[in-house]
Amino acid sequence: MPLTAGDPVRVGRYRLLARLGQGGMGRVYLGRSPGGRAVAVKVVRDALLRDDAFRRRFVREVAAARRVTGVFTAAVVDADPEGSPAWLATEYVPGPSLQDAVARHGVWHEQAVRGLGAALAEALAAVHAADLVHRDLKPSNVLLAPDGPRVIDFGISAAAGDTALTETGTVIGTPGFIPPEQLRHERSGPAGDVFALGAVLAYAAAGVGPFGGGASHAVNYRVVHQDPDLTGLPPALADVVARCLAKDPGERPTVSWLLGEWGRQETAAPDGHGGGTATADWMPGPVVDVATRMRTEVPTEPVPRAGTGTTEPSADPAPPTPRRRRRWAVLAAATALAVTATGGVVWRVAAGDDDSPPADPPNIRELWSRPLDEGQKLTVTTDRALYLENKDDHEITALSVADGSERWARRVKVSDISGESDYVKNTVGDGVEITGVSGGLLYYGSGQYLYALDADDGDPLWEHMDDSFHPSPVVVGDAAYAHMNAFFYVLDPRTGDELWKYGYDGLTSDDFTVTDGALLTHGEKRLIAVDTRTHKERWTYEAGSEVETSPVAADGTVYFGTRDGALYAVDATTGDEEWRSTFTGELWDGRLGGGAGAPEVVGGTVYFENDGYVSAFDAGTGRVLWRKKQETDEVQALTVVDGTVLVLDSDGYLNALDARSGTRGWREFVKGGSTNLRLVGNTVYVEQNGTLTAHRVAT
Template sequence: MPLTAGDPVRVGPYRLLARLGQGGMGRVYLGRSPGGRAVAVKVVRETLLRDEGFRRRFVREVAAARRVTGFFTAAVVDADPEGNPAWLATEYVPGPSLQDAVARHGVWREQAVRGLGAALAEALGAVHAADLVHRDLKPSNVLLAPDGPRLIDFGISAAAGDTALTEAGTVIGTPGFIPPEQLRHERSGPAGDVFALGAVLAYAAAGVGPFGGGASHAVNYRVVHEDPDLRGLPPALAGVVARCLAKDPAERPTVSWLLDELGRPDPADDDRLAGRGAPAPDGSVATVGWMPGPVVDSATRLRAEVPTEPLSRAGDGPPRPPAVAAPPRDRRRRLRTALAVATALAVTVTGTVLWRVTSGEADAPPSEPPRLKELWSRTLAEGQRMTAHSGEMVYLQNEDRHEITALDVTDGTKRWGREVEVAEIRQDSEYLRDTVGNGIRVTGLAGGLLYYGSSDHLFALDADSGAYRWKYMDDSFHASPVVVGDAAYAHMTAWFYVLDTRTGEELWDYGYGDNADGDITVTEDTLLVHSGRKLIAVDTRTRKQKWTHQAASDAETDPVVADGTVYFGTQDGALYAVDAESGDEVWRRTFEGDLWDGRLGGGAGAPDVVGGVVYFENDGYVSAFDAGTGRTLWQRKQKADEVEALTVADGAVHVYDSEGDLSSLDARSGRPRWKETLVADPDADYAIVGNTVCVERDGRLTAYRVAT
């Protein structure tokens, strides 16, 4: 993900290029050393560093982690555990996690699982030799490089133990992978990691953990009291995994026994395994023979796409021609946001608009290009950028000068503009001063309020007048709230909090018990969010979990609610319809056909529900389903490899694809109406507001009217 205004440019000697993720411990960035080495830099949250016990443990555990030198571990290469902020840098592994690989490419065969188990047992042996216990081994902490897996985050979870994070009986870890002794609040040592390894191998072989899914407390209960479900594993492998999952830690095997038991390859694989990690004849790193081919392909592609220059900060427009393209999902979300608000033909334009009409193709009858009329144009001040838009106004921010300006979208006149309030940086916080800084960043527009972050506060302005409304101390984690009535719901990965939109007062908060992916969707009485395969529903009236729904694959799209039903797409290409009140699955549909391969899913965009029909796209496919029954109304394969986004308006489905073409399909039949190729300057940023296109290019903001 691109860096944001609240992200540092440099940590220690490392130049930061992008944000990799965020969790309870802090934020993780992709960085490069002065010599060009790619590293993953974890910056610890300031709130943790206020706990002196945590800081002491962190110093100790980082020192131990730097002694770990196993081949299948992501080595700690540098750290400043006593700094403000505290940070550590590890080897960057450009590959998918085991969780992503299983979700996208399916479960692994027995020999592949055995190879994975041997590699992870070797990694755990190196960790335990340094007097460390991982304590959070799970599929997302196993990264898959072309030359084998890497175990990450060892030494970190142990440092987090016994801090404020573990108050009130909370246990650090992921349900289904936490050993029973840890859930009973007993001491957990290396045998606890063996238990987690067994659960990871079961996940790789069956696609689900051995204790199932659902609410965290239910999974934890099964871990402590019930036998694992290993019916999806081959018998010999199930026997090894069952030993790892023994309730009594003393009955579990050692990692050395596991290495011997799992490391015996099939004789047919001897030649391939003998070269594991060695240079190939062409000088590249040899791949691991037991890893599934599609996983190796994904890892190889990701390794080739590691950026060498920073991805653009949010609000600064798209990256200039980069060393690699922006991640497909990021590009998809940007296009989706723009297309979803269009009520007329959605187009991408430059300062001078160029169109090439595609004609003469069997599936694309020729059409006249739409006429674009320039409405207004104005010069932007230095540092001014387009940042948000509504049906009436376009908002500009100047991050360093702390200014926000609102323009009338119809004629470009200034509705209001002013220097906004910023939060003072506390003198005792080197993190805020050196890392976050005192710039501003607009984060969202909802419920008549414009939100922006500054230092460790979230601010709200009246979107129509720019008048100050309130501020809220959010510890620099600036959310983009979703507003329903007088409540603003702010999602923060592992929890959400609710603010009164009139005063900024925090009303209540709620912890999911899981790290939740994507954005939230809020109805009048329910908040919906995905955590991997699980869809979590929270009743906003009772402030308790309402239900969970377990899909067969990780969610790829945010949930969309229409007429009491929740619709979402998953990475294997399926579209789900779930009852919003009960969480029961109403129906599920997948793409079908000779060209469709569910293992290559992961390109889905959020469904669009219009007039009792669900329109959905995944990779190059576009489909229409009856919203009530799931019956397929029509399905179409576009010529492009991937559909980037679709929107439905005025009886037409407008489809933008990876070739840069915009197609119009008949919403009732799916028959093509026209297709045009859009030629746009890659340096231009744009927003679509109704039938007006606003383009930021070369220091100017220009608005065009789209006529049909």
């Protein structure tokens, strides 16, 4: 991702070329040394550095991390932990994360998992030899290079956990990979990393963690009290992984034992460690191919901003010279967002704009197809499952995203409406209506009640009397927020009990978000923030026109669009305006606006559409990076996937725009009868003529 206005251009002796990502510790950049070595430069955020305890621990941990010299670790090559800003530079690993590789290319076979286990055990041995404990080993912290995996971020999570900024009782780590002793607030040492290693290998072999998904508290409960689910793992592999996942850390194998167990096969290492060759031939072929390609695409100059050839953006960029460009693969996986449309899919090449580079036909292949029962329809999707409802038959079915197989099917409980009002009996009815999925819970309404099921297995959890409103609660922390037009109420996601309620002075939209300890919604021109701790209004912001979109929060800022075509950025904590940018165009008339969609914030850029216009703005400054008028009167939906902006227009076309320049790569006509089309990540789900089909799209 290109650098933004707020990013440094140099840290220490390293020239920064691009932003790789960000997290709780700060931002990560791709840098080059004076001699041309590519490094990942991690710059710690200022809020952490203001905590003296963190600063002292960070200095100690960086010093220890520099002693780690394992083949399968991303070595620390330079650092200034006492500087302002504080930073460290590690070996840059041009390859996908294990999380991304499994999501895109599927689960790994037994030999590959055993090879991965041997390499990761060797990495942990090197970390432990330096008197460090990783404490946050997970699929996203394992990068896959052509010559084998690299474990990253060792020693850093320990520093982040030992700070006054950490709330009392908070556990550092990722649910499902945190060992039970750490959840019990007991001492966690190298055996905790062995637990995480077992969970990582189970993920590689099955595509899901051994303790399932869903709400953090539910996953953590399973880690402490329930046995892992190792269904699908080969017996010999499952036996070793189960030992790694033992509740008692004293019963887990040591790293040296694992090396002896898994190191019997040849593993890859660049210098011959483990008896291997020059490449990781045990890794799945598609993963090696991606890693090899990414190694050849590491930029040597700053990645240009959208619509420009330099790192400085232009409000009105000139059309680029038509040519075929190599796309640099971004390491961080894009957030999967859903778009719903009407029509059937016919993929063909269409002529681009005059300034469009030559485009190859989209690479789409059918993943799976299955018939639907009478009355069944697709309602909501997640990155793991699709949920079908059969309203009148009172049935809900969950399908696997990977192959369309049935994960579970259940005839669910419905509300007794025999003694209710005519409105409930004749209008609401006792059918089932899925309203959403959040926090590992699947919500559906029937009659006077809202019901919650476990999204992973369909087990019924609770019911709540909601007077037939049937909201779609959003789980944040230990609370589920259910929003109505004039009020919202907050439920305990474990029991469905109402915790508290808040009423507005006037009507608001159904659109809302919860971020930074506040629930935000809008009414007419007002953006309203209600503090979720004090249960009082925190602030109200008055826009210059009617608010048209749901508020979208990212990095402490709330973005929203208004009827007159403007895009706003407001500080989520104070309600102060950070910037506003007018949505202009040759034929734009703000008086006729009103088709705006929710902004998308990806990699420091805000993508926004209103009627037939699509624009990209710098998230920090509001500067226009590019704007494109589509060949249509209205844009119906927009989403961003892997550097591509997918735009569905009112004429029935799906357009693919380059996220950095707005240049159109291809335009495909969507036609057919009554068809439901959804894009989730780079997968297209088509519901037509009683059949549900999944296609994979290359972006």
